[in-house]
Amino acid sequence: MKNFVFILLIFQCLNFQATSQNIKMKGIMLDAITNAPIEFVNIGILNKNKGTITNINGVFTLMLLEKFQKDSLTISHINYHTIKTPIKNDNNLTIFLKPKTNKLEEVVISNKKKKYRKTGVKSYNPLLWLGAISKDNDIIENAQRIHIPDKTVKVKYVNMYLRRGFKSDSSFIRINFYKNVDNAPGDKIIFENIIQKKQIKPGWIKVDLTKNNIYIEEDFFIGVEFIPDFNKQLEVYLGCILTKGKGYIRRHSQGKWDKLQGASTINVEIEY
Numbered sequence: 001m002k003n004f005v006f007i008l009l010i011f012q013c014l015n016f017q018a019t020s021q022n023i024k025m026k027g028i029m030l031d032a033i034t035n036a037p038i039e040f041v042n043i044g045i046l047n048k049n050k051g052t053i054t055n056i057n058g059v060f061t062l063m064l065l066e067k068f069q070k071d072s073l074t075i076s077h078i079n080y081h082t083i084k085t086p087i088k089n090d091n092n093l094t095i096f097l098k099p100k101t102n103k104l105e106e107v108v109i110s111n112k113k114k115k116y117r118k119t120g121v122k123s124y125n126p127l128l129w130l131g132a133i134s135k136d137n138d139i140i141e142n143a144q145r146i147h148i149p150d151k152t153v154k155v156k157y158v159n160m161y162l163r164r165g166f167k168s169d170s171s172f173i174r175i176n177f178y179k180n181v182d183n184a185p186g187d188k189i190i191f192e193n194i195i196q197k198k199q200i201k202p203g204w205i206k207v208d209l210t211k212n213n214i215y216i217e218e219d220f221f222i223g224v225e226f227i228p229d230f231n232k233q234l235e236v237y238l239g240c241i242l243t244k245g246k247g248y249i250r251r252h253s254q255g256k257w258d259k260l261q262g263a264s265t266i267n268v269e270i271e272y
Contacts, residue, residue, distance in 0.1 A: 023064040027093025029054050029075070038077060038097060040174065040195065040227055042139065044254030045087075046074045051253030052138050055230040061137070074254045078176075078193045100191065118159075120146050120222070120267025121247075124239030129163045130249065130264055132238040133171070133226040138252050142238055143178060143185045143223040144266040145246035152217040153270040158207040160224055161239035161265035168201035169234055175207055176223035177216070183246050185221040185257055190214055200226070200236055221248070222268055239265035 029038040037058025044051020045068060054060045062073075069087055076082040080097035121144055134140050158175055175194040179186035192214075196207055226236050240247070245263020250256060 023066060023069060023087060023089050024061070024091060025064070025073070025087070025089070025093060026061045026091045027059070027095060029058045029060070029077075030094060030096050031080075032096040032098045038080065040172070040193075041075060041077045041080075041097070042253035043073055043075050044138075044252055045071050046254050047256040049250075049252045049255040051255065052136075053227070053253055055137075076254070078188065078191055114271050116269065116271055117149075118267055118269050119148060120144055120159075121241060121245045121263045121265050122267050123241055123244075124161050124163070124265040125241050126163070128240045128242065128262075129165070129237040130240050130260075131236075132162075132224070133234050133236040134228050134251070135233055137228055137230055139225045139227070140249065140251050141176070141223050141225045142264040142266065143176075143221045143248045143250075143257070144263055145180060145183060145219065145221050146268055147219050148216065148270060149272055151272055152215050153272040155212075155214040155216060155268050156208075156210050156271055157269040158209060158222060158224070159267050159269070160205050160207075162200065162202050162205055163237045163239050164202040165237055166202070166235040168199065169229075170197060171200045171229065171234055171236065172197050172227035173205075173207060174225040174227060175209070176225070177214070178221040178223060180219045180221055184259070185223065185248055189216070189220060195227070200234070221246075222266060224264075224266055241265065 029041045031038055039056045039058055041054040043060055052060050052062045072084045072086055074084055080099055132140055172195050177190035179189050240262055242262035247260035247263030248257045249260055
């Protein structure tokens, strides 16, 4: 009995030490001009694979180990200027983000007969899949290199294949465009917050971008994020293949990109 009590006391002490090493940051992201909450802001420690995302009300909670105390959080959103903030215990943070003023480039429309092409990864291995949605209120982003003709193209649709094994549900999907830098995702090149709520079910999912008027003139990476539901856990599995494609994945906001051995099943439909 004495041994049991002694072991229990040690366990409680260790548990106290483990919890006391945690830093909790909780707060809200607001637009610096309108004071409106900003949804789906990426928050994390740059390239250290620890982060989160704000919910639809702009609220976030992030638990960090004490070893990250000397780091800073990078906070980014495509429509706002990126900022950094110190890491500290605070349960009542209010962080204001300054909106960007994005200048639209002029696009010349040709009267020539249009061509259409589907490019990217169009096949999948039924025995392989990638987890595509985070279970800890963070993001998982899959990116696929897209090769286009040597001319300006309009991106009309983004397609992705979701494998069997999960129940149908709904989720917000965010689409990002990245510069191709040595066959890896670089900086973002389309400064528009492209988010659509879709019914998520096994099979092909199509995101319609025809009204976004996205024109690109060189190879790029297309990134796909499934935004987690903060009230319940969702499961989404993205198809993939080993034999082709230039695929990357990152499993945290502001996290580093990891090269896939193959590629995720993501393609785009273009017009030129």
